[in-house]
Amino acid sequence: MSEASAAQSPWQTARITRIEKRTPRVTSFFFKLSRPFTHQAGQHVDVRLTAPDGYQARRSYSIASAPESAGTIELAIEKLEDGEVSPFFHEVAAVGDEIELRGPLGGHFIWSASDGGPILLVGGGSGVVPLMAMVRHRTLRKSAAPVALVFSARVWDEVIFRDELIGLDDRRDGFDLVLTLTREPAQRASDYSRRIDAAMMVQATERLPKPPTLAFVCGSNAFVSAAAQALIDADVPAGLIRTERYGV
């Protein structure tokens, strides 16, 4: 499946059809694909920018939209001040622009409704993006798989997809949202105000009806290291934990 999808994923141009500010530092870009593909929730694309002198920069971005959104994909890009590609998107890219991208890519950090659950999702900052694709996929497929998402952000206003996630949480249909803010008090009774630790992971797994069959952890390297260790300390078997590290 993933082998086939990579083999069939040459570079293509995609047109930006919509730009939506999500938080002060994260903006979503919606791309209409010239060669539509169906991805799996959790996969990413590679984006390539080319300067007039031929210089190219490429980076990976997770797909935030569900596979069901076929034909258009959403990328949620966090602006890193001294970065090269993310500031280009925030400062230069406009609706109508054509961008080269390639995908869908990655065959490990993926979840499908048919895989079932319970699953535990743990995201830090923009690391929530591939997890969001899984949550949206679950909703669109009307999956009953129990899912708990623990999402760590610095402050309430930096909780990407906040209103959508709280709306899904309010449905009480087996999706459970746990927010943890590291630099502000919690705003909801069930949320936390500290960094992720083993005690929080124990409580998160207890929100699921049974122990998770898979756990997905995504974010910066430091976040993933700490969160994966907290899961292990909370007795989630290492073999069930999949990680995606955004490098820095």
Added chain:
Amino acid sequence: MVTRGFSSGRHPPTDNDARIPPGQYLEQGFPVLSAGPTPRLRTEDWSFTLKHGPRPIKKWNWTEFNALPLTRMTRDIHCVTAWTKFDTAWQGVLVDDILADAGIAPPTAFTLALSFDGYTTNVPAKDLLDGRAMVALLYEGKPITPDHGGPARLLVPHLYFWKSAKWLNGLQFTERDEPGFWELRGYHIYGDPWREQRYTGDP
């Protein structure tokens, strides 16, 4: 296709370009990527096994392995996520010296690198020989940190870095070129950065 409004201002062409494979950018840090949690391995529990198929040929514990000849290797490394890092300095045991200690020549043309966490990656045997690859034990003079694959990782610097398996515990000669972990998940079977062999289906 030129991207509207994108300039190479931040990365003016330099003499370094000849050292940067296509599609890569120069990274000063050392990003960490892995498929699962970082294993914390104690050297007391570490071992390295050389195998031909399922059959063990020779096994070393940490002390025995560290008694093998140590070689220095300073190389540029290239990650498929598009960063390149110059002049990384490693010390370890050349695969040539491991085979010499086991008293064998490569019995087959292919290998699988095996890791403590179940990760595998395939490398043709010739890519590991003649001083081209080592089992690295030190990075910049110090033990390799767990995040970067310590206590020991494979180093095959001329291929994309997913081939340089972290938390290495064995090398297995195989009759055929058997895809490993990422090779089964859409990544190229060989992985030459200079030919941009990133994903299955790349030339």
